[in-house]
Amino acid sequence: MFGDYSIGDLGSIFVMQGFAGLILFSVYVLMALGLAIIFGQMGVINMAHGEFMILGAYVTWLTSNAFQEYLPSLFPGYFFLAMVLAFLASGALGMLVEWGLIRHLYKRPLDTLLATWGLSLILQQAYRSIFGAREVGVELPQWMLGSLKVTDTIEVPINGVFVMCLTVLITVVVAYVLYLSRWGRQVRAVVQNRIMAGAVGINTEKVDRYTFGLGCGIAGVAGSAFTMIGSTGPTSGQLYIVDTFLVVVFGGAASLLGTIASAFSISQTQSTLEFFMSGSMAKVLTLLAVVGILMLRPQGLFALKVRK
Amino acid sequence: MLIGHQPKEFLLAVEALTVSFDGFKAVNNLSFYVEENEIRVIIGPNGAGKTTVLDLICGKTKATSGSIQFRGKELTKLKENEIVQTGVGRKFQTPSVFEDLTVFENLEISFPRGRTVFGSLTFQRDAAVKARVEEVAEMIFLKDRLHTYADQLSHGQKQWLEIGMLLIQDPDLLMLDEPVAGMSVSERAKTAELLNRIIKDRSVLVIEHDMKFVEDIAHKVTVLHQGQILSEGTMEKVKNDPKVIEVYLGH
Amino acid sequence: MIINSRFFNRSELIGFIALAALLFVILPLSLDVFRLNLVAKYLTYAFVAIGLVLCWGYGGILSLGQGVFFGLGGYCMAMFLKLEASSVENTKIQSTPGIPDFMDWNQITALPFFWQPFHSLTLTILLIILVPGLFALIIGTAMFKRRVGGTYFAIITQAVAAILTILIVGQQGYTGGINGMTDLRTLKGWDIRPDHAKVILYFFEVFLLFGCILLAQFIRLTKLGRILVAMREQEDRVRFSGYSVANFKIFAFCMAAVFAAIGGAMFALNVGFMSPSFVGIVPSIEMVIYTAVGGRMSIFGAVWGAMLVNFAKTSLSESFPQLWLFGLGALFIAVVLAFPNGLSGLWADYVQPRIDRLLASRKSKMSNGADSSVAAGAPAE
Numbered sequence: 016m017f018g019d020y021s022i023g024d025l026g027s028i029f030v031m032q033g034f035a036g037l038i039l040f041s042v043y044v045l046m047a048l049g050l051a052i053i054f055g056q057m058g059v060i061n062m063a064h065g066e067f068m069i070l071g072a073y074v075t076w077l078t079s080n081a082f083q084e085y086l087p088s089l090f091p092g093y094f095f096l097a098m099v100l101a102f103l104a105s106g107a108l109g110m111l112v113e114w115g116l117i118r119h120l121y122k123r124p125l126d127t128l129l130a131t132w133g134l135s136l137i138l139q140q141a142y143r144s145i146f147g148a149r150e151v152g153v154e155l156p157q158w159m160l161g162s163l164k165v166t167d168t169i170e171v172p173i174n175g176v177f178v179m180c181l182t183v184l185i186t187v188v189v190a191y192v193l194y195l196s197r198w199g200r201q202v203r204a205v206v207q208n209r210i211m212a213g214a215v216g217i218n219t220e221k222v223d224r225y226t227f228g229l230g231c232g233i234a235g236v237a238g239s240a241f242t243m244i245g246s247t248g249p250t251s252g253q254l255y256i257v258d259t260f261l262v263v264v265f266g267g268a269a270s271l272l273g274t275i276a277s278a279f280s281i282s283q284t285q286s287t288l289e290f291f292m293s294g295s296m297a298k299v300l301t302l303l304a305v306v307g308i309l310m311l312r313p314q315g316l317f318a319l320k321v322r323k
Numbered sequence: 324m325l326i327g328h329q330p331k332e333f334l335l336a337v338e339a340l341t342v343s344f345d346g347f348k349a350v351n352n353l354s355f356y357v358e359e360n361e362i363r364v365i366i367g368p369n370g371a372g373k374t375t376v377l378d379l380i381c382g383k384t385k386a387t388s389g390s391i392q393f394r395g396k397e398l399t400k401l402k403e404n405e406i407v408q409t410g411v412g413r414k415f416q417t418p419s420v421f422e423d424l425t426v427f428e429n430l431e432i433s434f435p436r437g438r439t440v441f442g443s444l445t446f447q448r449d450a451a452v453k454a455r456v457e458e459v460a461e462m463i464f465l466k467d468r469l470h471t472y473a474d475q476l477s478h479g480q481k482q483w484l485e486i487g488m489l490l491i492q493d494p495d496l497l498m499l500d501e502p503v504a505g506m507s508v509s510e511r512a513k514t515a516e517l518l519n520r521i522i523k524d525r526s527v528l529v530i531e532h533d534m535k536f537v538e539d540i541a542h543k544v545t546v547l548h549q550g551q552i553l554s555e556g557t558m559e560k561v562k563n564d565p566k567v568i569e570v571y572l573g574h
Numbered sequence: 575m576i577i578n579s580r581f582f583n584r585s586e587l588i589g590f591i592a593l594a595a596l597l598f599v600i601l602p603l604s605l606d607v608f609r610l611n612l613v614a615k616y617l618t619y620a621f622v623a624i625g626l627v628l629c630w631g632y633g634g635i636l637s638l639g640q641g642v643f644f645g646l647g648g649y650c651m652a653m654f655l656k657l658e659a660s661s662v663e664n665t666k667i668q669s670t671p672g673i674p675d676f677m678d679w680n681q682i683t684a685l686p687f688f689w690q691p692f693h694s695l696t697l698t699i700l701l702i703i704l705v706p707g708l709f710a711l712i713i714g715t716a717m718f719k720r721r722v723g724g725t726y727f728a729i730i731t732q733a734v735a736a737i738l739t740i741l742i743v744g745q746q747g748y749t750g751g752i753n754g755m756t757d758l759r760t761l762k763g764w765d766i767r768p769d770h771a772k773v774i775l776y777f778f779e780v781f782l783l784f785g786c787i788l789l790a791q792f793i794r795l796t797k798l799g800r801i802l803v804a805m806r807e808q809e810d811r812v813r814f815s816g817y818s819v820a821n822f823k824i825f826a827f828c829m830a831a832v833f834a835a836i837g838g839a840m841f842a843l844n845v846g847f848m849s850p851s852f853v854g855i856v857p858s859i860e861m862v863i864y865t866a867v868g869g870r871m872s873i874f875g876a877v878w879g880a881m882l883v884n885f886a887k888t889s890l891s892e893s894f895p896q897l898w899l900f901g902l903g904a905l906f907i908a909v910v911l912a913f914p915n916g917l918s919g920l921w922a923d924y925v926q927p928r929i930d931r932l933l934a935s936r937k938s939k940m941s942n943g944a945d946s947s948v949a950a951g952a953p954a955e
Contacts, residue, residue: 060725119911124725125636126910129866132859133906140899257736257855260729295744302737306730310716313726381814407816419811421804428800433815437797440825443817446797488815 027169028290036286038175038244041182043278045237046255047262048189051274053230054263056193056206057223059117060128063135064259065252067109067231070138071101071238072247073146079153079242091156094239101239102232109231113224121223135253142249150248159243174243181240189233190271202226261305267315277316281305333392334359334526335380335496340389342379349375351550353389357496362527364537366561367547368571373530374416376547377498380528381413382406393496408438412494416501418481422474426465426484429473430456433488455491463487463517479510483517490521497521498528503536515539546571581791585926589874590787597780607769614776614844616884617783618644621837623864623876624790625830630862631870632799633826634806635723639731640834640861642738643706645853647835649742649749650705652848653689654698655758655766656750675757680747689748695762702839703832710831714824723823732855739854754849758842766843779840783877786833790873793829802826834861863902866909869918878917 046068053061061067078097082090112134120127159177162170193199204212205222213219241247262281266273281301288297309315335357342350350372357363365373378384380391382403391398398406407413421429434455437446460466463483468476473484482502489497502518503511515536518527522540531537537544537558544561546553548571554564561567582590601613622640630636660674668678673685691697713734717727742749750756758766765771793799801822805812813819842848851857860883868879883905891898913919 058725060729116907116911123910125728126914128636128638128725128728129859129862130907130910133903133910136899136903136906140896140903143899144896253855257729257733261733264726264729293744295740299737299741299744302733302740306733306737309730310713310720310722313717313720313722383810383814402818403813404816404818407814413814415810419808421807421811423803423807424800429804432797432801432804432812435816438816439818440798440821443798443801443822444793444796485811488811492816 027166030169031171032286032290033283034171034175035289036283037179039286040279040282041178042237042241042244042255043259043262043282044182044186044275045240046234046259047266047274047278048186048271049230049233049237050259050263051266051271052189052193052233053227054260055270055274056202057121057226057230058124058206059121059227060124060131060260061117061227061230062128062132062256063112063138063252064231064234065254065256066135066138066142067105067234067252068238068241068255069142069247069249069252070105070108071235072242072251073142073151073238074101074104074235075239075242076146076151076153076247083154091158094156094159094243098236098239101235103235105235105238106228106232109234110224110228112231113227117227118220118223135256139249139253146249148249150246150251152246153242155243178240178243185233185236186271186275192229193271198222198225258302261302261309265305265309265315270315273316332359333357334361334394335528336390336392337376337380338390338392340376340379340386340391342375342384342387348550350379353547353550353552355545355552355555357526357528360524360526362522362529362540362542363545364529364531364541364543365545365547366531366537366571367553370549371547372550373547374500375550377413377500377528377530380406381411381498383413404438407492407494408435410495411498412489412492412496413498414485414489414500414502416504418478418485420473420476420481420484420488423472425470425472426460426476427456427469429484430459430487430491433491435492459487459491462490462520464513479506479514482506482510482514486514486517486521494525496526496528500530501532502529503531503533511536581795585922586791586874593787593874593877594784597783598777602773602776607772610776611772611844612888613881614772614779615841616881617779617877618837618841618844619861619864619884620783620877620880621786621840622830622834622861623868623880624786624873625833626862626865627870627873627876628790628793628802628833629826629830630865631872632794632802632806633823634802635823635827636728636862637731637827637830638728638855638858638862639735640830641853641855641858642731642735643710643831643834644838644841644857644861645738645742645848645850646706646709646838647702648838648842648848648852649755650692650698650702650835651839651842652755652758653692654695655761655842656755657689657692658761659757659759674750674755676750676753676755677747682747686748702835706831706835707828710828711824714827715820718820718823718827721820732858735853735855735858739850742850742853750849752850754847754851755842756847756849758846761843767846772844775844779844782836782840786836787873787877790833794873798822798825860902863906863909865916867905867916869916871915872918875916875918875921882917 046064049067050061050064053059053064075094075097078100079093082093086093116130116134117127120130155174159174162172163176164170193202201212201217201222204215204217205219209219212222238247245251258281262278263274265281266275266277284304285297285301288300291297292300333356337356338354340350340353341348353372353376365376367373375384379386380398382398382401386399389399393406393409393411396409398409398411401409421432424432431448431452434452436452437443457466457469460469463486465476465480465484465487468480473481476484486499486502499518503514506514511533518540529540541558543556544558545555546561546564546567553570554561554567597617602610605613622644626637626640656674660672662672665671665673665675665678668675670678670683673682677685691701713731717723717730722730743752746752760766766775801812801817805819805822809819812822838848838852841852864880864883865876866879867883868875868877886901887898890901909916915922
């Protein structure tokens with residue numbers, strides 16, 4: 016199988032394949048971060064998470080078009096504004112959804128799942144009606160095109176590096192917000208004991224709404240980053256939702272570190288397998304492995320033993 | 324126990340039982356023995372590990388180390404339903420009855436027959452079942468409410484129903500977690516009467532805070548503190564133990 | 575099985591008779607063969623929905639992977655029909671005659687081993703039940719013995735649905751890929767395509783459906799049915815009453831899988847093809863909505879839900895394809911937020927009391943009138 020390649024070629028292939036895996040890893044982490052907050056912290060299954068991500072992607076696309084049209088001189092920097100707008104749009108929609116739908120269903124997690132699936136169908140059709148059924152791609156600014164030549168045989172695309180840096184940045188921010196800020200402490204207090212948290216003066220309804228909004232906002236940013244490496248269609252979000260849920264569950268739902276570790280192992284497994292077999296078989300084997308491990312260890316990779 | 328001394332047959336022998344949650348030892352190297360037909364009450368301050376001890380015996384929580392022997396069988400290796408089948412019954416602190424089923428159906432489910440999937444498919448509501456359900460319903464003051472859905476019952480009635488569900492199992496060891504908590508005064512008196520009737524011919528392990536109630540029923544009292552035994556013996560002895568007075572009875 | 579007042583209570587008996595009249599008499603008399611065949615297609619989902627009533631409504635186990643079992647049943651049936659349609663004589667233009675056309679297109683030269691049992695109809699019928707049943711047993715045992723349930727179970731079953739779809743689409747040489755198994759022709763030499771065959775198949779399916787309804791009703795009425803309800807509410811209490819909760823969940827999940835598989839097999843027979851688009855995440859979750867719309871606790875409701883939602887889907891997506899997804903999405907939300915007991919709940923809350931009142935007032939009128947006028951002739955019962 017490796018007969019045709021020299022050792023050096025093989026090394027380069029593995030590095031580049033590993034890099035492809037890192038981009039997949041970034042996408043998983045970005046999507047899973049929002050989900051880890053909503054599912055891990057609140058226990059809510061949001062099947063429309065992918066659609067919140069796609070909203071961010073469409074907002075980015077609109078921003079890029081607007082800059083091309085009205086502010087071509089500032090175009091190289093449009094992405095930073097687009098990301099903020101994506102966060103705000105998805106976050107605002109998330110808070111609206113929490114108010115209208117989710118808050119009535121906190122005690123019925125399985126019903127939340129069905130209701131948010133319904134929401135995802137509505138959003139998909141709305142995107143199709145507004146933006147058309149065809150996939151749209153954004154125009155990348157000049158500085159993001161091309162690739163970095165690391166050695167003679169290894170090249171990495173700049174947009175991929177950019178998405179990765181962005182992932183690291185967002186992860187750090189989320190970790191800070193969740194673990195070190197006062198608001199993060201309130202979120203965790205509500206998760207651990209809702210009644211007590213209310214009794215010590217935390218407005219649990221507000222915390223719920225902002226937590227859900229934050230999770231959706233991060234999904235929006237993920238969608239925004241997603242436009243750097245792929246095109247966006249009304250149903251793009253649905254393609255990733257199961258994978259993302261598996262990433263979060265596999266990592267142990269309440270653990271941010273677990274989510275990252277699980278996103279890394281799943282993406283690396285899949286991209287490495289893709290080198291040896293067809294993409295679909297690689298995916299089947301990866302997902303099978305994840306499901307198999309989850310059957311043996313349902314609490315996921317990182318979980319604590321606690322008294323129920 | 325001395326070598327050569329004929330060991331007494333205990334119904335329940337808990338030895339060196341330990342469980343730790345992330346390093347915190349909720350129960351620490353605990354040993355105690357319950358005899359046939361003994362009524363043992365466990366008391367102790369909050370967080371002493373009382374409920375955890377019951378959880379360990381009935382299999383709800385798995386022990387980190389130590390052993391629990393019931394009629395010579397090692398319970399730590401059995402699953403919850405197998406422990407029930409050896410003759411251990413457990414009542415929870417908050418009443419847990421099936422609210423979408425009637426009183427009759429609640430009691431019927433606890434009737435010790437047809438407990439496998441196939442057995443429950445072929446289970447017949449025959450005269451023996453009906454007679455037993457009615458008999459128990461009478462004991463728990465719910466005879467005229469047999470066809471009421473359990474969600475219509477008061478808190479006290481739910482507690483009685485759960486006790487009735489245990490009775491119908493006819494366990495050799497009955498474990499009750501705060502059976503009179505949250506009851507009105509009249510309900511409390513009725514419950515004491517009920518308990519006094521059902522604790523005949525079986526061993527009972529009770530957690531209770533109501534000292535008067537404890538004095539009424541206990542043969543022997545075990546005082547837990549921080550997962551360990553602080554004192555054990557008759558109520559009289561325990562009440563006068565300075566250590567007990569300091570950590571528990573004193574305030 | 576004797577249908578007496580104990581087996582069905584009064585309103586269930588009315589529901590049973592109404593459904594039987596509709597499916598056995600009214601629809602066959604009033605619809606043309608094309609429409610009747612559409613009803614047959616809708617009813618294949620009713621099997622799945624009945625299984626979900628037991629598993630989700632009663633047992634509280636939400637499976638988002640019923641498409642997997644529907645698909646396994648359907649593919650088993652389709653493989654038999656495909657083999658029969660791929661006789662050496664029918665496929666003599668292929669480079670390897672006697673194997674299904676899609677295998678030939680994918681340069682496969684011999685029938686794979688797992689296709690061999692599907693030469694026999696008896697084995698096929700057994701496998702339609704056994705393959706999904708065993709698969710559900712494995713998943714159920716792995717999950718429920720480790721106390722995995724609720725949302726985790728839902729996500730895992732959904733992942734299984736995704737995996738099976740990717741596998742079927744990816745392995746097109748063995749499965750027919752994205753197009754599925756098409757061009758199914760005869761069952762033991764009997765052509766399943768002409769109109770009279772479709773009518774016979776419709777009646778066969780309705781008979782099977784009523785068999786499943788009676789079986790589900792039987793299970794519901796045994797102590798097992800009550801244990802499922804008890805388990806949904808207070809799992810620990812059931813466990814500490816001496817029952818192995820996992821075994822009961824596995825049973826409910828396996829029953830639901832087998833019902834779904836029968837539906838899938840009927841789909842392959844009545845519709846004449848099988849494809850991965852009935853296996854994946856989207857169809858699986860739609861199957862849940864049929865049950866939710868009908869009423870998750872109602873066996874008859876499940877049948878109505880499957881028929882009505884599919885009828886709405888056909889009529890709306892023909893004329894207003896955009897509206898359909900909005901409508902379906904709204905249906906999901908409405909049924910969860912506003913009508914958690916679905917149509918059967920609405921019936922029980924609004925229609926049934928009115929009928930009862932009407933009957934009661936007529937009865938009292940009659941008994942009042944009986945004294946004065948003997949001509950009324952009505953028994954004063």
